[in-house]
Amino acid sequence: LVVFTDLDGSLLDHHSYDWQPAQEWLNTLSAAKVPVVLTTSKTAAEVAELQRKLELTEVPFIAENGALIGLPDRWQKHESSTSGHIIGAAYEDIRHVLVALRQRYDFEFRGFGDVNAQQVIDWTGLPLENAKLAMQREASEPIIWFGNSLDFSRFEKYLHQEKLALTRGGRFWHVMGADAGKGPAVKWLSDCYAERAGKPVVSIALGDGPNDIGMLNASDYAVVIRGHHDHKMPVKEGVNVFRTEQYGPEGWKEGLDHLIDR
Ligand code: 2M8
Ligand code: MG
Ligand code: MG
Incomplete structure (x- = not known):
């Protein structure tokens, strides 16, 4: 069994970023040696800190919405300046396209x-240290759109021409390589686990937002955590879906209570 989980609005509370209601399950999974793979829009720097706090070290992670996959040292030593494998486009290239499109x-x-740490704090409610970690982007850029919807469609079209795509998080639109996503990253890592185990592995994915649908579709069991949005969260046929009543980490617990007998 492998568990893939979104963070904000799923394992972490949307507002307080707390995970206490899920702690008991994290202990149980850890005791059973079930890997919990953080699968998030957050940066590798943010994930590293959370892996420490959640005691999920030596486990792979999926950062920046699937545009960055990090593997533990014992899986593979990669000599590079980035925190993992970048899928799609590097941050500098994304920024370059964004600035050019805005100018034009x-x-x-x-x-x-475009902004300083204080603005990120105002947008997200993160403390300064965490806001700084969130700004250490390597493969995706969160943006706030202030324009009209017609311009937004044009913007999206031009991004596609540059092999970039948009996905929607809890607060931001995220710009990243068109091939990147939580879905392909979960599929790739599941295949890695199966290869290492020499047999297929069962996967559970938990997520609350539209950017999680690819990940939910790529897993055997999907827990759709109740979100702070009106998106329908369609999950494809063949995936075993459970939709929670509760939000955030309470919903996370509810999902695992439903799926796994303790
Ligand atoms: C951003 O991601 C969330 C995920 O749903 C969002 O779009 O609202 C990212 O920038 C991430 O790095 C950051 O930690 C988070 C904080 O709310 O916002
Ligand atoms: Mg979320
Ligand atoms: Mg997320």
Whole structure:
């Protein structure tokens, strides 16, 4: 068994970023040696800190919405300046395209690369240290769109022409390589686990937002955690779906209580 989980609005409370209600399950999974793979929009720097706090070290992670996959040292030593494998486009290239499109078409948006830490704090409610970690982007850029919806469609079209795509998180739109996503990353890591085990592994994915649908579709069991949005969260046929009543870490617990006998 492998567990893939989104963070904000799923394992972590949307507002307080707390995970206490899920702690008991984290202990149980850890005792059973079930890997919990953080699968998130957050950066590798943010994930490293959370892996420490959640005691999930020596486990792979999926950061920046699937655009960055990190493997533990004992899996593979990679000599590079990045925290993992980048899928799609590197941050500098994404920023370059964004700045060029804005100059050319007057699009109204602001990304993390345009603002200071105080603005990120105001947007997210993160404490300063965490806001700084969130700004250490390697493969995706969160943006806030201020323009109209017609411009937004044009923006999306131009991004596609540059092999970039948009996905929606709890607060931001995230710009990243068109091939990147939580879905392909979960599929790739599940295959790695199966290869290492010499047999297929069962996967459970838990997520609350539209950017989690690919990950939910790529797993055997999907827990759709009740979200702070009105998106329907369609999951494809063939995946075993459970939809929670509760939000965030309470919903996370509810999902595992439903799926796993203790
Ligand atoms: C951003 O991601 C969330 C995920 O749903 C969002 O779009 O609202 C990222 O920038 C992440 O790095 C950051 O920690 C988070 C904080 O709310 O926001
Ligand atoms: Mg979420
Ligand atoms: Mg997320």
